[in-house]
Amino acid sequence: MDHTEKYDIEKIRADFPVLEQKVYNNKPLIYLDNGATTQKPLRVIRVVNRYHSELNSSIHRGVHFLSDQATNAYEKARETVRNFINAEKKEEIIFTSGTTGSINMLAFSFGEQFLEEGDEIIISEMEHHANIVPWQMLCERKKTKLKVIPFDDNGVLDLEVYENRITDKTKLISVTHISNTLGTVNPVREMIRIAHKNGIPVMIDAAQSIQHTEIDVQELDCDFLVFSGHKVYGPTGIGVFYGKEKWLELLPPYQGGGDMVDIVTFEKTTYNELPFKFEAGTTNYIGAIGMAAALEYISEIGMKKIAAYESDLLEYALQKLDHSGGITIYGLAPEKASILSFLIDGIHMLDAGMIFDKMGVAVRIGSHCAQPVMQHFNIDGTLRASVSFYNTKQEIDYLCKAIQQVKTMFT
């Protein structure tokens, strides 16, 4: 559908077949679990289907028609990603299995090349486990140290502490752009500036920002940036690792196998050029093509329009939740994305979640793979409603109705 005109929510929703679902006793599905994964527009579904049914063939290897078509589409997808995040070069875009795959790749590769015993890596207290555990594993391997930037009770990072944490042993800073639990939009531009002043590279976890805000890696000046296809309306099992060419040239490959090599003998192997050096084996080429279709789709709607619409929904939701009373919201940073973590006072999240589910409201319950955030607030977990550009104010109203229902039943 053509989305070049005004923001037409009905038209947008019609692009997402899953949103038409009815659950349980014919209840409309209210999908508010977009932080976990996003739904797929028809454009993506059709592209993935078409490549499986008409054009499937291993890329970069065949000399036949199908292989040629698939290779071209895969490389075109790389260009689409480059353009979407405004990377300088196509060679700086590496396809991976997702954010987790990308971070593990950096932790291994950067760790092997640049870290020595006693070196330090800085992350923040609000990271997803995917941006904690690979660094801890690296610390065990290399006897390096992980340092943490704390956040205050509104979910705002303490930049003064951040600056103080940096020493001449600090080799890398890896922070999330938007917290998947608190919704905080971190001042990454400023954090990168501070890091670079000290000669330290920065990785940005954009798993929760790529779908909500315009990203320009050259303007941000980040050294690395990672995200997952499935959180930006694309397929699962595909993701992106962006790195400045100067770094990618220096980093050793993460995995060995087909396609990432130049010449292989039993004595020695030389590696392929960028970006293939980091893409060992048969990649998820149909996933990459599907993800590119998703990026084209949201680009046509316009990231600015999406951000403005979501910000309006967030404002509305915050007001409604406030009016509901008896609700504690975790994460009230002034710069906040449409992710709402909350608890209904005196009611266990599992009880609330069960009623929500029976009413057709899909939210996430638990620690959201960010246990240190829960430890900060001394809680087991939260309910999390994460709102996308296809959600509506009526759906927020329905969420509030579900909250009232829970209160009625449990108090």
Ligand code: PMP
């Ligand atoms: N980082 C953040 C901020 C996330 O929200 C997520 C997914 N919840 C991840 C990393 C991991 O993403 P994936 O599971 O797609 O690899």
